[in-house]
Amino acid sequence: MDYVIEMIDITKEFPGIKANDQVNFKLKKQEIHALLGENGAGKSTLMSVLFGLYQADEGHIKVRGQEVDIRNPNDANDLNIGMVHQHFKLVHNFTVTENIILGSEDTKYGMLTYQNARQKIKELSDRYKLKVNPDAKIEDISVGQQQRVEILKMLYRQAEILIFDEPTASLTPQEIEELMKILKGLTKEGKSIVLITHKLNEIRQVADRCTILRKGKSINTVVVKDTTNEQLAEMMVGRKVVFELEKTKAKPKDTVLQVKNLSIKQKEGSKLLVKNVSFKAKRGEILCIAGIEGNGQTELVYGLTGMMPIQEGSILLKDNDITGLSIRNRSLTGLSHIPEDRQRHGLVLDFTLENNLILQNYFTSKFHHRGFLKFEAIRENAERLIDQFDIRSSRGPISLARSMSGGNQQKLILGREIDRNNDLLIAVQPTRGLDVGAIEFIHQQLIDQRDQGKAVLLVSLELDEVMNISDRILVMYEGELVGELDPSKIDEKELGLYMAGSKRGEIS
Amino acid sequence: MKNFWREILRFLAKKANSIQVLSSLLAIVFGMLFGLLVMLIVNPADAFPGFFTILTGPFQAGMRSFGNMFYRATPIIFTGLSVAFAFRTGLFNIGATGQFTIGAYIAVYIGVHWGFLGPFHWAVAIFFALIGGGLWGALPGLLKAFRNVHEVVSSIMLNYVAMYLMILMVKRTVFFGDHARSLAIQDSAELPKWFLGSIFPGSSINIGIFIAILFVAVIHIILNKTTFGYELKSVGFNKDAAKYSGMNEKRNIVLSMAIAGAIAGAGGAVFFLVGGRYLHVNAVLMQQGFTGIAVALLGLSAPIGVLLAGIFYGFLELGGLFLQGFDFTREIIDIIIAVIIYFSALSLFLQKFVASYIKRKTEEDVEIAEGADIK
Ligand SMILES: Nc1ncnc2c1ncn2[C@@H]1O[C@H](COP(=O)(O)OP(=O)(O)OP(=O)(O)O)[C@@H](O)[C@H]1O
Ligand SMILES: [Mg+2]
Numbered sequence: 063m064d065y066v067i068e069m070i071d072i073t074k075e076f077p078g079i080k081a082n083d084q085v086n087f088k089l090k091k092q093e094i095h096a097l098l099g100e101n102g103a104g105k106s107t108l109m110s111v112l113f114g115l116y117q118a119d120e121g122h123i124k125v126r127g128q129e130v131d132i133r134n135p136n137d138a139n140d141l142n143i144g145m146v147h148q149h150f151k152l153v154h155n156f157t158v159t160e161n162i163i164l165g166s167e168d169t170k171y172g173m174l175t176y177q178n179a180r181q182k183i184k185e186l187s188d189r190y191k192l193k194v195n196p197d198a199k200i201e202d203i204s205v206g207q208q209q210r211v212e213i214l215k216m217l218y219r220q221a222e223i224l225i226f227d228e229p230t231a232s233l234t235p236q237e238i239e240e241l242m243k244i245l246k247g248l249t250k251e252g253k254s255i256v257l258i259t260h261k262l263n264e265i266r267q268v269a270d271r272c273t274i275l276r277k278g279k280s281i282n283t284v285v286v287k288d289t290t291n292e293q294l295a296e297m298m299v300g301r302k303v304v305f306e307l308e309k310t311k312a313k314p315k316d317t318v319l320q321v322k323n324l325s326i327k328q329k330e331g332s333k334l335l336v337k338n339v340s341f342k343a344k345r346g347e348i349l350c351i352a353g354i355e356g357n358g359q360t361e362l363v364y365g366l367t368g369m370m371p372i373q374e375g376s377i378l379l380k381d382n383d384i385t386g387l388s389i390r391n392r393s394l395t396g397l398s399h400i401p402e403d404r405q406r407h408g409l410v411l412d413f414t415l416e417n418n419l420i421l422q423n424y425f426t427s428k429f430h431h432r433g434f435l436k437f438e439a440i441r442e443n444a445e446r447l448i449d450q451f452d453i454r455s456s457r458g459p460i461s462l463a464r465s466m467s468g469g470n471q472q473k474l475i476l477g478r479e480i481d482r483n484n485d486l487l488i489a490v491q492p493t494r495g496l497d498v499g500a501i502e503f504i505h506q507q508l509i510d511q512r513d514q515g516k517a518v519l520l521v522s523l524e525l526d527e528v529m530n531i532s533d534r535i536l537v538m539y540e541g542e543l544v545g546e547l548d549p550s551k552i553d554e555k556e557l558g559l560y561m562a563g564s565k566r567g568e569i570s
Numbered sequence: 571m572k573n574f575w576r577e578i579l580r581f582l583a584k585k586a587n588s589i590q591v592l593s594s595l596l597a598i599v600f601g602m603l604f605g606l607l608v609m610l611i612v613n614p615a616d617a618f619p620g621f622f623t624i625l626t627g628p629f630q631a632g633m634r635s636f637g638n639m640f641y642r643a644t645p646i647i648f649t650g651l652s653v654a655f656a657f658r659t660g661l662f663n664i665g666a667t668g669q670f671t672i673g674a675y676i677a678v679y680i681g682v683h684w685g686f687l688g689p690f691h692w693a694v695a696i697f698f699a700l701i702g703g704g705l706w707g708a709l710p711g712l713l714k715a716f717r718n719v720h721e722v723v724s725s726i727m728l729n730y731v732a733m734y735l736m737i738l739m740v741k742r743t744v745f746f747g748d749h750a751r752s753l754a755i756q757d758s759a760e761l762p763k764w765f766l767g768s769i770f771p772g773s774s775i776n777i778g779i780f781i782a783i784l785f786v787a788v789i790h791i792i793l794n795k796t797t798f799g800y801e802l803k804s805v806g807f808n809k810d811a812a813k814y815s816g817m818n819e820k821r822n823i824v825l826s827m828a829i830a831g832a833i834a835g836a837g838g839a840v841f842f843l844v845g846g847r848y849l850h851v852n853a854v855l856m857q858q859g860f861t862g863i864a865v866a867l868l869g870l871s872a873p874i875g876v877l878l879a880g881i882f883y884g885f886l887e888l889g890g891l892f893l894q895g896f897d898f899t900r901e902i903i904d905i906i907i908a909v910i911i912y913f914s915a916l917s918l919f920l921q922k923f924v925a926s927y928i929k930r931k932t933e934e935d936v937e938i939a940e941g942a943d944i945k
Contacts, residue, residue, distance in 0.1 A: 369814065390816025399814070407814040412807045421804070421815045430797045 065127070066091045066223055066254050067112065067143075072121035074107055076465065079456035081107040083278040084121070089223065094245060094255045096265040096286070098298055099275035100497045101469025102454040105258045106148060108275070109225045112256075113145040114138040125223075144216030145225040148468045148495070149405060150208055154201040158194055159183055162215045179218075186217050190247060204356060206237035213244065224248065225256045228468065230264060231495045234355045234523050242268050260469075260497045262291045274298055299499050307502070309509050312533035314344040318396075318485050318517035319366075324375035326358075326365045334373070335361040337541040341569065343486065343517040348508060350520045350532030350549075354561050358541035359521050360402055363490055366519075367399045368392045369407075380485055393422065398479040402490040402521075408475040409463045416444035416459035419478050451477035452503070468495045473504075480507055487511055490521040505531050525554050539563040590870050593923070597868065598882070601910030608905055609898065616896040623896070624903070627889030635888060637766065637773025643884030645670075647782040648837025649862025650869060650876040652707075652830045655789055657871040659826040660806030665710055665725025666834040667859025668732030672706045673699035673835030674842045674856070675736045678849050681755030681842075682744045691758040696781070696839040703835015704828045706732060711827030715820035721827065729855055737851045744849075751848040761843045778840040783877065785833055790873040802826055834859065864910060 067089035074082040081104045089095050097105045110116045112123065114132040123130055125141050132138050138145070152161050163179045183196045192210045200208060209229060216224055226245075230238045245255055245268050257269060265272055265286055273283040274297045281297050295303045319342065326336040336358045343349045351359050364370035366377060368389040376385045384392045393399070401407040409418055420429050420440055429436055429443070444459035453473045455461035463471060472495050479487065489508065493501040508531060512518050522528050528535060529549050537545040537560040545560040545567035559565040605624070609617040628635040649666045656663035680687075680695040687694050709728060713719040744752045761776040793799040805812040805822045813819055837858065842849065865883055869875030890903030 388816065388818075389813065390818075393816050401814060406808075406810045408811065410804050410808045410811050413804070417800070420800075421811065424797050424800050433796050433798060435795055435797060435800060 064091050065089060066125065067256075068124040068127075069108070069112060070122055070124070072108065072111060072118045072123075074104075074111055074116055074118050076456045078458075078461070080278050081456075082111070082118070085275065085278070085280040087273055087280060088283070089254055089256060090271075091254050092249050092252060093270040094249055094257055094268050096269035096272040097256060097258045097275065098260075098262075098265065098272055098294060100277075100298060101473065101495075101500055102467040103275040103298075103497075104278045105275055106227055106467060109145065109227060109256060109258065112138070113143060113225060139219055139221075142220055142222040143225070144219060144221030144223070146209065146212040146216065146227065146229060148227040148231070150212055152200045152208055152211060154199075156200060157196070158198050158200065158203075158211050158214070159196045161200060161211060162196075162218050183214055183218060186214055190217065190244060190251070192244065204237075205232050206234065206240070206355075209233065209237075209241070210244075222252070223254050223256070225258075227258045228260070228495055229257070230259060230261060231468075232491075235525055236354065238264070260495070260501075262294055262498065265294070266291070276300055295498055298497070303499060303502075307505055307509065307530065309531065310513075312347045312512065314347040314533070315515065317342045317344050318380055319343040319519065320378040321366070322376045322378075324362070324365060324377065325373045326361045326370060327373050328361075335541050336365060336372075339375075339538075339541075339543055341536055341543060343519050345485070345515045345517050346512055347533040348512050348518040348520055348531055350522060350528050350535045351538055352522065352525075352528045352532075352535050352557065352561060353538035355523055357538050359490075359538055361541075362538070363399070363402070363488055363521060366488065367397065393484075396485040398422075398482045398484040398487045400475055400479045400487070400489040400492050404472055404475055404494075409471060411462070411464040413463055414459065415448070415453070415455055415461045415463060415466065415474060416440050418463050418474055419444050419447055422478060422482060447474075447477040447481060450481075452500070453477060469497060469500060472496055473500060476504055476507070480511065484516070486517050486519065488519045488521070491523065492520070493524070493527060501527075525557065528557065529554060536569070537561055543569050545569070594868050594870060594875075594879075596923075597910050597913035600913045601906050604909040605902060605906035609902060612902075613897050616898065620893055620896045620898055620902075623892045624886065624889035624906075627885055627892055630892055633770045634772040637770025637775035639881065639884040639888050640770075640779045641773065641775040641884070642887045643880045643882075644778040644782050645837045645841040645858050646861050646865050646883045647779075647877055647880035648785065648840065649834050649858045650865030650880050651782075651785055651789055651862075651873060652834040652837070653859075653862045653866035654869060654871040654873065654876045655793070655833065656826060656830040657866060658793055658806050659802040659822065660809065661711075661714075661823065661826055661830070662722050663707070663725065663827065663830045663834075664722050664863065665707065665728050665859070666830070666862045667855050667857075668725065668729040669703040669706045669831040669834035670838040670841075670859050671729075671732040671736050671856055673703040673838030674849060675739055675838075676702040676835070677759075677839030678752050678755060678842050679739075679744055681759030682753045685756045685758060688758060691756065692761050692843050695759055695843060696836055699839030700832045700836040703838065704832035706835065707831015708824055708828040711824040714827075715823045729859070733853065733855055736849065737853065740849050740851055745851075746848070749848075751850050754845070754848070755843065757845070759843055760845050761840065774844070776844065778843075781836070781840055782880070785836065786873045786877045789833070793873065834862070868910065 065088045069085065069087040072082050072085045073080065085108055087108065099105050107116065111118050112132065114134045114137050117133065123132060130141060132141065153164065159176065159180045162183055180196045187194045192214060194207060194210050194214055200211065229241060233241060242264065245257070249255060259265060269286050271283055272286050272294065274281045274294065276298060322340050324336055324339045325334050327334055339362060351362065353359050361370060365372045368387065376383060379392065379395050379397060382395055384395055387395065405411060410421065420443065423429060429439055441459055447453065448458060451473050454470050455466045463474065476492060493504050496504065508518050508520065520532055532549055535547040535549055535557065536543050537547065539561065540563065544563065545565065546569050547557065547560065606617065606621050609620055628639045649670055652666045652669065653663050677695040677699040680698055684691065684694065706728065710721040710724040713724045714721045740752050746753045761778050763776050766775050766777065793803065801817050802822055805817060805819055809819060841858065861883065865876055865879045869879035886903055886906060890900040893902060894900055
C-alpha cells in the first residue's frame with residue numbers, strides 16, 4: 063500500500079500525562095485524512111511529533127516507506143512536510159512575501175530573491191486560487207487570508223504533506239467553504255493532507271478517512287462515507303452521545319444592558335467601525351450579534367467592555383451609566399467577558415491554570431487577605447472549576463496555561479467568566495476550538511445562565527450556533543445593525559442574506 | 571557512575587525550571603573556561619596557578635576572605651535585584667546605575683552633614699537614598715506610561731544625567747578639593763558591623779549584607795505572595811491580558827520602576843556608607859548597575875537566584891584581587907564576568923542545548939539498555 067506517512071506506536075509523555083500512547087496513524091497519498099478527538103486527546107501533539115516540534119519517546123515514523131528521524135521542523139521541511147498551526151505564527155508588520163521567505167534559504171541573496179520570491183508566491187497563489195496579494199501587510203488582511211498565507215508558506219517550501227491544525231476555528235462560514243475547495247484542489251495536485259477539526263460536517267465534506275484519538279490512544283481509522291456522525295462521536299467520547307439541548311422558550315424580563323447611539327472609530331480621523339448602534343439586552347434571553355467577521359462586532363464588544371474608547375453614545379448596565387468607567391469598574395458593575403482572542407486577552411500563558419482562574423477576581427477578599435494571596439482558596443477554586451468545566455491538563459491546577467490544549471484553554475476562560483455569575487455575560491465565539499461534547503456543555507451553560515435571569519450577549523460567526531441557542535438575533539453589517547430576527551421564524555439562508563448586506567430590516 | 575549521572579538527568583528532565591538553572595550554571599562554566607583561555611594566552615606559565623586562585627579565592631585567608639566576599643557581593647545584590655524585579659514586570663531597568671548614583675550621593679550628603687541624627691544616622695541615610703533612587707527610577711516609568719518613551723532609552727540618558735548631577739552636587743555640597751572627592755562621612759553614618767566583626771575578623775563586612783538579604787526576602791514575598799506581585803507579573807507576561815482584566819498598566823509601570831529604582835538607590839547608600847569610601851568627581855558611570863544586569867540574568871530574575879549570583883560575583887571579585895599576586899591584571903576577572911554575561915544572555919540558546927542534551931542522553935541510555943537486553 064502507498065502510504066506517504068506511517069506513524070507506528072508513537073508514545074509521547076509530558077510530565078504528568080501520556081499525550082500520545084502507542085498511537086498509530088497512516089496517511090495515504092492524495093487523501094485528506096481527518097484527525098478527530100476530544101480536547102486534549104493528543105491531536106496537536108501527534109502532529110507536532112510528525113513536524114519535529116516534539117520527539118516521540120517511543121515508536122517510529124516512516125515517510126514514503128523510509129524510516130526517518132525528525133528532530134526539528136527543518137528536518138520535516140526537508141521531507142516535504144508542512145504544518146499550519148492552531149495559532150498562526152506570522153509577523154504582523156511584515157508583508158506576505160517577507161513572512162513567507164522568513165527563515166527559508168533564499169533570503170541570503172537579499173533583494174534579488176525578494177523579487178523572485180514575490181513572483182513565485184504570485185504564481186503559487188494563482189495556481190491554487192488562494193487570492194493572496196504578496197505585498198499586503200499581515201496586519202491589514204483578514205484571518206482567512208492570513209491562513210492562506212500559511213498555506214502559501216508551505217507550498218513555497220515545496221511541502222507535499224500538509225498538516226492543518228484546526229484551520230477552520232477562526233474562519234467565517236464563507237471562508238471555510240473556500241478553504242474546503244482549496245483543500246480538495248491541493249489533493250488533486252498530488253498533495254496529501256492531515257486535517258484536525260472538531261466539525262463533523264467538515265470531515266464529511268472533504269475527508270476520505272478519519273482517525274479517532276481518545277485520551278492519547280488511537281481508537282480506530284474509518285472510511286468517512288461508511289460511517290455516520292453518531293458513530294464518529296461515539297468513538298470519540300467512548301459512549302453514546304445525545305445531541306439535544308434542553309432549551310425552553312425565553313422569558314425576557316427587564317433590561318440589563320442598554321446601548322444608545324454607540325459609535326466607534328479606530329483612530330482619530332478614520333472611518334467609523336461601529337455606526338450609531340442602539341439595542342437592549344434583557345434578563346432571561348440570549349441575544350446574538352451575528353455577522354460576517356470584520357463588520358464591527360469586535361469593536362462593539364471592545365467598546366462595551368471598555369477596551370477601546372468610544373466616540374459617541376452611552377452604555378447603561380443595570381441603569382448605571384458605565385460609558386465613562388474603566389474596564390475594572392465595568393466588570394465590577396456586573397459584566398463578564400469571554401474574549402475573542404483567547405491567547406492575547408484571555409490568558410496569561412506563563413501563569414498556571416489556577417492563577418489564570420483568578421485573573422478577574424484576585425483582588426477580592428475571597429483570594430487575598432491584606433494583600434497576601436490565599437493559596438488554599440486559589441487551589442480550591444481551581445479544583446472546583448476544573449471539575450465543573452472538565453478542564454483537562456497534564457498537572458491539574460499547576461499546569462502552565464501554555465502547555466494546555468487549545469480547547470482546554472478555552473474551557474478555562476469559560477469557566478472563569480461564567481462562574482463570576484454577573485448579570486451580563488458577553489461571550490465572543492465561546493465555542494471556538496471546542497469538541498462537540500464541550501460545545502454542547504457550554505451551550506447548556508449559556509442557557510442555564512439565561513434561565514437564572516442573566517442576560518447573555520453572544521457574538522458568533524457560527525451559523526449553527528446562532529440559530530440553535532439564541533433567542534433573538536441582531537445582524538451587524540458594516541458597523542450598523544441591519545436587522546432584528548427571530549431564529550424560530552427564519553432559516554440560515556435568510557440570515558445569510560442579512561449578513562451579506564443584501565437585506566435590511568427594522569430594529570426595535 | 572554512568573547510572574548515577576543518568577538518574578540525575580532523568581530527574582532534571584522532569585523538573586520544570588531545572589533546565590534554566592542548568593543553563594545558568596553552564597554560562598558560569600563557559601565564562602570560567604574562557605577566562606582560563608585568555609589567561610593562557612596572556613601568561614601561559616601562571617595561567618593554571620592563577621586560575622586555581624580564582625577558584626579558591628575566599629578560601630585563601632579563612633573567614634576574613636568570606637567576609638569580604640559578602641561585602642563585595644552586597645551592592646551587586648541590590649542592583650541585580652533591581653534589574654530582576656523590573657524584568658519580572660516586563661521592564662528592562664538599564665538605569666540601575668543612575669539610581670544607584672543618586673542613592674549614593676544622598677547617602678553621602680546625609681552622612682557628612684546630618685550628624686545630629688546620632689544612632690539613626692545610617693538608617694536615615696539609607697531611607698532617603700531609597701526614596702531618591704525610587705523617584706529617579708519613577709521618571710522613566712512615567713515617561714513610558716504617559717509618553718510611550720521606551721524605558722531603555724530614557725534610563726540610559728538618565729544614567730548620564732545622574733552622573734553629572736552627582737558630580738555637580740558633590741562639588742557644591744560635600745567637596746574635599748584637595749583630593750577631588752567627597753568629604754568623609756561621619757562615624758555615626760558608617761554601617762555598623764554588629765557581631766559580624768567577630769565572626770569575620772579583619773574583614774570589611776558590615777550589616778549591608780543583611781539589608782540586602784532583607785530586600786531579597788521582601789521582593790520575593792511581593793512577587794510571589796501578594797496580589798500586587800500577581801498584578802505586576804501579569805502585566806510583565808501579557809500586557810493585553812492585564813488590560814483585559816482591568817489592571818492599571820500605567821500605574822503598574824510607574825510603581826514597578828519606582829521600586830526598582832528604590833532598590834538600586836538603597837544599594838548606592840549601602841555601598842558608600844563605609845569609612846574610607848568617597849564619591850569621586852570623574853565622569854565615569856558606576857559599574858554596579860551594569861553588573862547587576864548580569865547578575866539578574868544569571869539569577870534567572872528570581873530574588874533568591876540574584877542573591878546566589880551576587881555572592882558568586884563577590885567570590886569572583888575576590889579571586890580577581892588575589893590574582894594580582896601573579897602577573898595578571900585584575901581585568902581578567904572583568905573578562906570572565908563579561909563572558910558570563912554573554913552566555914547568560916544567550917541562556918535561551920543554552921536552555922535548548924541543555925534540554926536536547928538531557929533528552930539525547932536519557933534516550934541513548936535507553937537504547938543502550940535495550941540493546942543490552944537483546945544480547
Ligand atoms: N508542552 C506541553 N507540556 C505539558 N503538557 C502538554 C504539552 N503539550 C500538550 N500537553 C498536554 O498533552 C495533552 C494533549 O494535548 P494536545 O494539545 O495534543 O491536545 P489536542 O488533541 O490538540 O486538543 P485540542 O482539541 O483542545 O486542541 C493535553 O492534556 C495537554 O495538556
Ligand atoms: Mg490542539
